[in-house]
């Protein structure tokens with residue numbers, strides 16, 4: 126059915142917090158469900174910098190960047206190098222086009238991709254035998270994001286019991302460390318945050334024309350750096 | 362537009378977020394945000410700290426450069442960015458930003474070689490490069506002698522350091538003497554109060570036929586000398602050590618550069634890189650070039666250190682020379698070969 130008075134805008138969504146380098150073009154209309162117009166996903170954890178801009182160009186084909194009204198990007202947590210590619214791309218595109226850029230925790234998107242009445246724990250691979258995680262009840266984040274070994278997260282989840290429903294775990298971090306999460310409900314998919322889910326989460330801000338946000342990555346870890354001691358002796 | 366293109370240059374290969382704006386060969390803006398203070402307590406550049414700082418500084422530094430230049434992003438004809446060599450994670454922030462600007466503004470993207478950009482920057486100050494020329498590029502990350510016919514064509518590497526970069530040697534000696542990081546400016550300053558002939562530090566590879574240099578042995582010799590003083594309970598004459606060490610470095614560098622000019626029949630020497638801001642290097646190069654009848658060019662110190670203007674300057678030359686731009690899947694290449702001026 127035609128809606129002659131319906132206003133809509135185009136939104137670019139990006140996520141580089143996982144090995145899935147993801148760009149989407151979404152149409153947001155007043156009173157309409159967000160509509161996914163185009164999506165580019167390439168899974169390659171080492172080539173975010175090479176893949177993302179090509180993905181953006183691909184989803185914008187037929188519209189062009191000047192048609193965009195906003196950019197939404199996943200702020201992680203995730204491996205730093207890839208994460209920064211998405212954030213700086215969103216910031217620079219927002220700057221170049223004079224449109225607002227919004228950040229959304231990537232784990233929020235991952236959790237939102239699960240249709241479940243149970244509590245959800247979104248778990249991403251943090252490498253170094255650790256996971257990034259956050260927990261959700263009724264669609265709202267209640268804990269996290271945090272980073273810790275999967276065994277510690279599992280112990281935490283086993284210890285909450287009683288009247289609560291058991292949680293479902295979602296994400297590549299949960300699948301990778303399935304053994305550590307034995308006895309808990311681990312979904313096989315989705316593995317990674319989708320940029321479409323990010324845009325849905327930010328839709329209210331986009332519709333309201335909220336001001337652009339500083340895009341701050343959720344690193345959750347300090348840089349690896351050691352303060353040097355005294356200069357080493359070459360003699361002696 | 363093609364002869365006087367307006368180009369944005371982005372440089373993030375190390376710890377400076379450099380944004381330059383150039384029209385043709387005219388410098389309009391050179392904005393730099395440095396994270397050097399965040400690295401000082403680590404005694405050297407920490408790659409992850411540098412990368413984080415680049416992300417934070419990128420858009421504000423672009424805004425600052427545009428304001429200084431009095432232009433808008435919509436006026437740009439091209440975007441150029443350092444694609445390598447440098448710190449991989451740091452390069453990647455600049456390359457991703459450059460792609461986003463180029464894509465959003467629908468202008469060509471040039472992923473350029475950092476070393477070639479150090480060469481091209483002098484056009485902003487002294488006009489077209491004397492071609493051919495020999496280029497002495499010295500910094501904390503590189504020490505190279507290059508033969509340049511045309512900066513938009515592959516550069517010919519004549520020699521390089523076989524171990525430490527010249528700037529690295531300055532940093533290490535400064536640390537040994539407790540002068541902090543970065544070491545170059547501190548050593549340069551103290552050396553003016555010292556005697557450069559006080560201590561005869563070795564000149565490694567000074568007499569061999571190659572154009573390569575080595576600073577690892579010199580650094581060790583300085584450390585041994587200082588430790589011997591300390592072991593004997595004598596005060597370390599810091600200014601003399603600085604002056605004598607610095608003299609050993611610049612003696613070898615300028616001797617090799619002048620010899621390269623003579624042997625290659627090239628009448629011009631160009632200095633570049635952070636160490637080219639060193640006053641004694643500029644002075645001795647000046648004396649030796651004058652004696653040998655070689656024309657010396659050196660950009661002002663602010664253009665020798667890493668900056669975005671040099672990237673924009675090279676980008677502008679590439680547009681004017683009608684060189685094909687890079688593709689959108691351009692990688693950041695931490696080990697980019699000096700013979701590649703543009704990364705495809």
Ligand SMILES: [Zn+2]
Nearest residue numbers: 500634635667
């Ligand atoms: Zn440099």
